[in-house]
Amino acid sequence: MAKRQINVRVDEDVYAAIEERAAAAGMDVPDYARQVLADEGNDLRHRFLDAGDHFTEEWGEHFAERFGHPAPTRHETRGKAA
Template sequence: MAPPKKQINVRVDSEVYDAIEERAAAAGLDVPDYARQVLADEGNDLRHRFLNAAAHFTGEWGSHFAERFGHPAPAQDETRGQAA
């Protein structure tokens, strides 16, 4: 049997909500499902350990990869002067 679910209520400014709503739509989710996913990701210790290890690896070996394989092409948004 699955453990009981807990509920979190969070109040945010309209601008923050609008940004979350945009990101949720871009991910194909409604706001509650998107928020649930973001919070689950934040609570995932393995994910954080992986991201920290990846950052360390990139810091140590990123220049070697770039030297050997070149730099990736910029994302399409970056070519128009907009951050991705």
């Protein structure tokens, strides 16, 4: 398969955040960026995430009653005072 190149400019803060996430994933920045872009271009992944949203809307309350409520994720607690 032929490879195509994408050049993207980001400001220093964005790059630092990407670099931090890449390191946490055990990857260098180009490999991490390649993986993120590949994930975004993956239709099957998006269909899976949409199905998860649908499940949560339809069955979330019943699931929580049966199995308990999960702890909030980092995303849900970001920016909230402790």
